[in-house]
Amino acid sequence: MGYKGSSIYDKNEFFDAFLHRRNRRDSPNNAMEKPAFLNMMGKVHNQRVLDLGCGDGSFGLDLCRAGCRIYEGVEGSANMLKVAQENLKTARARLHHTMVEDFRMEPESYDLITSRMVLHYIEEVSVVFQSVYQGLKPGGRFVFSVQHPLLTSTTAPSDQPGGRTNWVVDDYFHRGERKEHWIDHEVIKYHRPVEVYVQELLQAGFQITGLKEGCPSPDAYKTKEEYERRMRIPLFLILGGKKR
Template sequence: MARTKRGGSFYDTPQIVERYLDHRHSGVPSPNHVMEEPAFLAELGEVAGLRVLDLGCGDAAIGQVLLDAGCRSYLGLDGSAAMVEAANAALGGTAGRVEMVDIEDFSAPPSSFDLVVSRLAFHYVEDIEPVLAAVHECLSPGGRIIFTVVHPILTSYDSGVREKRTSWVVDDYFLQGLREREWMGSAVTWFHRTVEDYVVTLTKAGFSLTSLRECAPCEERFAGDADELARRRRVPLFLLLAGTRA
C-alpha cells in the first residue's frame, strides 16, 4: 500500500485532485451531485449579507454559489496546495478569498463570521472537538454551522470493493478512530465517528442542533436514470448536521 495521506495533504498526491474533481463534478455518477449537494443547498437558506467561512473548501465551488446569492464575504480554507490553486482559479475576479490553512490550525477572533460551512472535510480530522470550539468562538451570536461528512456507515469499514457497489458492509461501527483505505487510487486516512458522536460533539461545543439530514437522493438530479436512483436509495452515503450558536 502506498504511503498514507490524510487531510489536505492527500489531495497533493499526484493526479489525485484531478481524479477527485472530475468525479465530484461528473453529474449523475457523482453522489455529491445527486445526494450531498441538494441536501446542503436545501439547508443553507438565505445567505445575503452574511460573512461566510468554508473549512476544507476544496475547489471552492460553493463559494461562487454563496457570492452569487449575496453573501457579504467568503473565505475558504484548505490544507491542500492543489485545492487552493483550483479554488483561486475558480474564484478569480470575485470578492472571495482562499487561503492554505489546515482545519486543525484554524482560529479567528470572536464574531468574525455569521455562517461556517464545511463539506466532506471533518472526517479527515482526528479530533474535531477543538475545531468545533474554534468555530463556536468565531461565530456571531445566532451564527450557524452546516457541515457534511461521509456517512458513518461507510467510514466504519472498508470492504475493499472498488468497482460499482451493489452491497455495503457495516462493521466495527462503535469503534471510533482511524480508518485507512484505498480511495481515488491512493491510500487515505479517515477518522470514523458514529452519528451519535457527531451530535454529542456538536452540542458539547455549545451549538443547538437544528438539523440532521442523511442526504437522501434528489430524484430531479438523476436525469431519468431510474436504475442509479434505485441504487442510491439503498444506503445513506452522507451525513449533514447544522447547529446554531447559542
C-alpha cells in the first residue's frame, strides 16, 4: 500500500520525522531549493498570494514578513494545517483545509501563486495548471518546485545510510505513478520528464519566465565533501510562468 498526496503527513510518526528533517538548516530544501525559489519568485510586497500545499506555514510566514497584502495557504494534511495555524497568527493569513487539486479559486484573484514540493504528488497536474492560470490576474505569476524528474524516474529507495552517493536514472520517459520507500513508509509520486512540465505550462497559457535546478552554494555546507556530493545531481526543478 502506498500513501497518496498529503495523507502520509497525517501518520504521526512520519510527520514528526519529516519535520525534523525538513527544518534542518542544511536540509536540501533550505540549502538548495529555497534560495533558487526565492530568487525566481522575486518581491511579494502588497501582493495577494496563494500557496498550494502550504505545509507547516513557515514559508507563508516568510511571505507575510516580506509584506504580502494577503496570504492564503491550501493544505490537505490535518497535522500540517494545525502547525500552520500556530505559525500564521496574523490577520493577513487565511488557510484552507482541502486537497490542492480540489481547491476552487475565484477567477483573476491572485497576483502570485506558489507551490513548493507538492505537484509531484498530483496525478493530473494539467488540471492544476489550468486552475492556476484562471486564478491569476492578468500578468500574474506562478512559481513552483518539484522533486527533480531525474529522481522521480526510478523506484530505487531514497534512504541510504550516510547519505546517497549513487543515483539510478531509469524509465525516464515513461510517465506515471512511482512508489518510493521514504522514512519507513511507501509513498506515491508521479513522474514527468522536464519537457512535460514545460509543455503543460505552455498549454495552460503561461509564458515561461524561468527554470532553475537549485545549484548548491558552498557557503550552505559545513564540509567540502557534502558540498561536492550535492553538486553531483540536481534534486529540484523550479519553474516560473506568467499569465499572458
